[in-house]
Amino acid sequence: MGNFDYLLTGFESALASGNLIYGFIGVFLGTLVGVLPGIGPALAIGLLLPITLTVQPTQALIMFAAIYYGAMYGGSTTSILLNTPGESGSVITAVEGNKMARAGKAGAALATAAIGSFVAGTLATLLLAVAAPQLAEFAIQVQPAGFLALIITAFFTVGTLLGSSRIRGVLALSVGLVVGLIGADLQTGSIRLTFGNNNAIDGIETVTVIVALFALGEILYLASRFKHSEWQVTPVSGRAMMNKKEWKRSWKPWLRGTAIGFPLGVIPAGGSEVPTFLSYATEKKLAKGENKEEFGKGAIEGVAGPEAANNANAAGALVPLLALGLPTSATAAVVLVAFQSYNIQPGPLLFVTNPNLVWALIASLFIGNTLLLVLNLPFIKFWIKLLYIPRPYLYAGITTFALLGGYALNSSIFDLQMALVVGFIGYLFRRFGVPITPMVIGAILGPLAELYYKRTIQISQGDHSVLFDGLLTKSLYTFLLLLIVLPPLYRLIKRGKQNSTK
Amino acid sequence: MLSKVSQAGKGELAFAGSLFLISLVVFWDTHKLVIPDNNVAVSPRTFPYIVATVLLLASIGVVIEVLRGRAATPEGVAPSEPFQRADFKTMGIIVGSIGLHVFLLERTGYIISAAISFWGVAYAFGSKKMLRLGLISLIFTTVVYYSFTTFLDIQLPRWIIEDFIAGLGGSNG
Numbered sequence: 001m002g003n004f005d006y007l008l009t010g011f012e013s014a015l016a017s018g019n020l021i022y023g024f025i026g027v028f029l030g031t032l033v034g035v036l037p038g039i040g041p042a043l044a045i046g047l048l049l050p051i052t053l054t055v056q057p058t059q060a061l062i063m064f065a066a067i068y069y070g071a072m073y074g075g076s077t078t079s080i081l082l083n084t085p086g087e088s089g090s091v092i093t094a095v096e097g098n099k100m101a102r103a104g105k106a107g108a109a110l111a112t113a114a115i116g117s118f119v120a121g122t123l124a125t126l127l128l129a130v131a132a133p134q135l136a137e138f139a140i141q142v143q144p145a146g147f148l149a150l151i152i153t154a155f156f157t158v159g160t161l162l163g164s165s166r167i168r169g170v171l172a173l174s175v176g177l178v179v180g181l182i183g184a185d186l187q188t189g190s191i192r193l194t195f196g197n198n199n200a201i202d203g204i205e206t207v208t209v210i211v212a213l214f215a216l217g218e219i220l221y222l223a224s225r226f227k228h229s230e231w232q233v234t235p236v237s238g239r240a241m242m243n244k245k246e247w248k249r250s251w252k253p254w255l256r257g258t259a260i261g262f263p264l265g266v267i268p269a270g271g272s273e274v275p276t277f278l279s280y281a282t283e284k285k286l287a288k289g290e291n292k293e294e295f296g297k298g299a300i301e302g303v304a305g306p307e308a309a310n311n312a313n314a315a316g317a318l319v320p321l322l323a324l325g326l327p328t329s330a331t332a333a334v335v336l337v338a339f340q341s342y343n344i345q346p347g348p349l350l351f352v353t354n355p356n357l358v359w360a361l362i363a364s365l366f367i368g369n370t371l372l373l374v375l376n377l378p379f380i381k382f383w384i385k386l387l388y389i390p391r392p393y394l395y396a397g398i399t400t401f402a403l404l405g406g407y408a409l410n411s412s413i414f415d416l417q418m419a420l421v422v423g424f425i426g427y428l429f430r431r432f433g434v435p436i437t438p439m440v441i442g443a444i445l446g447p448l449a450e451l452y453y454k455r456t457i458q459i460s461q462g463d464h465s466v467l468f469d470g471l472l473t474k475s476l477y478t479f480l481l482l483l484i485v486l487p488p489l490y491r492l493i494k495r496g497k498q499n500s501t502k
Numbered sequence: 503m504l505s506k507v508s509q510a511g512k513g514e515l516a517f518a519g520s521l522f523l524i525s526l527v528v529f530w531d532t533h534k535l536v537i538p539d540n541n542v543a544v545s546p547r548t549f550p551y552i553v554a555t556v557l558l559l560a561s562i563g564v565v566i567e568v569l570r571g572r573a574a575t576p577e578g579v580a581p582s583e584p585f586q587r588a589d590f591k592t593m594g595i596i597v598g599s600i601g602l603h604v605f606l607l608e609r610t611g612y613i614i615s616a617a618i619s620f621w622g623v624a625y626a627f628g629s630k631k632m633l634r635l636g637l638i639s640l641i642f643t644t645v646v647y648y649s650f651t652t653f654l655d656i657q658l659p660r661w662i663i664e665d666f667i668a669g670l671g672g673s674n675g
Contacts (some may be wrong), residue, residue, distance in 0.1 A: 007607045167563040168574065174557035179526055181553060185546040188538050192550060193531050223596050223626060226590035392629035396620040403603055403619065409655050416604045432514045433574030450549040457544045
């Protein structure tokens with residue numbers, strides 16, 4: 001059976017009435033949670049994880065696909081109408097989007113974001129359907145040493161590309177790696193860093209880490225700045241629609257955003273900050289005449305491009321997740337945990353062992369995306385009402401769900417205690433400008449890196465040179481070396497030039 | 503040298519310093535690790551040593567950054583904004599109510615312990631109408647409890663209130 005046939009079977013399975021309802025629930029919950037300020041897609045999925053515990057794998061993954069895209073849509077609404085954006089991928093959207101809303105063009109901003117997300121999401125999912133099986137086919141031949149190289153590359157690209165300072169990215173990564181160490185070593189059973197606590201032998205629950213970092217950490221951080229913060233909802237007048245001119249100004253940025261967002265999701269570039277920013281910079285540069293002058297005051301291109309890039313990026317991140325089992329963003333990391341809770345390990349073999357499930361998932365990404373367009377624009381007034389929930393209740397509700405999510409997975413008080421500790425770490429990270437995502441990636445991929453490392457050395461019987469065997473490993477390590485060496489070198493040269501011109 | 507470091511920078515020094523200490527703890531824990539006799543190609547010590555080294559170097563790196571006057575900018579704050587002292591009172595109430603939730607959950611059941619933490623967090627964020635807030639907390643957590651336990655089959659600790667409400671509803675508890 002070819003991949004296209006598989007995709008059709010996938011559609012059949014996703015559209016089966018029993019399954020479609022989960023798509024609907026997912027889209028609804030995803031948008032609902034995504035709209036709430038302070039909740040990004042990673043946290044949204046983390047919070048909704050317990051819900052899927054009692055659902056069949058296929059239905060749960062259909063729901064996740066819908067939640068994944070739903071949370072992104074919801075997030076863009078919040079960033080356009082609120083002066084404080086909820087999640088990192090929407091920061092750029094907020095720059096122009098909120099200005100547009102204040103100028104009375106909220107409807108157009110919401111429309112271009114929603115339709116742009118739909119266009120980008122559909123195109124990117126199509127690319128995903130083509131790229132992921134190919135990558136998986138290639139990855140089947142990759143040796144443990146190659147996987148180790150891939151993970152190390154992901155560590156450093158995620159660590160150094162995020163946040164204002166590289167050293168703080170590496171710091172976040174290493175804290176995550178320490179969290180990943182806790183518990184029994186998989187091969188020898190040696191107990192590490194539990195300090196005699198038997199609850200910790202199985203390690204720290206990943207969902208607890210994610211929920212605590214994103215929810216409790218954020219709540220504590222908001223509390224620490226409570227007196228100094230403000231927020232205003234910009235009212236929407238009229239309907240979420242675009243006129244002819246706005247359509248004309250939007251469609252090219254949508255396509256360019258997709259072209260920027262998708263590849264940067266596939267390679268581990270660490271989340272959606274980089275692609276959304278690149279898209280914004282591109283649109284600003286390409287704009288001409290009076291459109292250019294609107295940048296900074298509410299240019300529609302500045303909403304259309306980054307929103308498309310954001311969604312295409314989210315689809316792109318699913319490629320390495322499905323084909324290699326490697327999450328490259330915090331959100332993808334949560335989806336990985338969702339797979340694992342059903343004992344399904346994403347990776348090269350997934351397309352061979354579970355084709356029906358993967359293709360149902362991909363098909364439901366298409367369906368979810370379409371449902372969102374239908375559900376969101378006409379009902380935008382309903383979603384906006386969520387922004388008016390009084391802040392004390394909103395934050396108390398987020399805390400309640402985070403605590404529930406932390407406990408319910410294993411019915412464990414120890415998990416909750418850890419949630420409080422990790423939540424405080426999340427606060428400290430925000431307070432001291434340390435990015436969160438590298439820590440999540442470190443905690444999840446750290447144990448995997450150790451596993452591949454040990455396998456490689458075991459096969460070679462102690463010979464470390466095999467770590468660099470093969471074209472893939474060599475090129476990855478060369479790429480890493482360049483990534484580490486080039487920026488300081490560039491700065492040095494620039495400084496040298498400046499000195500010589502003085 | 504410390505005189506050049508701002509108020510916020512001093513907090514960051516303490517933060518990086520404690521991560522430095524954690525890296526030492528990892529070294530120490532790895533050093534005294536019990537390793538089984540069977541012959542394995544890679545010791546379970548290798549990877550933790552690497553991790554501890556990276557953490558050690560990164561925390562020193564941050565200390566150097568701060569000492570050079572490049573303290574971090576907190577998330578969502580423009581670099582030019584003046585330093586703001588953290589609102590420890592609000593934070594304290596929240597940490598306290600979450601702690602209370604953790605302590606009470608398996609003692610008083612879900613509804614009471616979750617209502618207390620909901621109440622605490624909402625109070626910390628400025629909700630002033632105590633009685634109304636208390637009522638909302640109880641209704642909210644009751645709804646959460648029953649939607650999760652009945653519709654989603656997720657087990658949450660029960661106690662007097664849960665049993666009482668279940669009794670009202672007849673045999674569905």
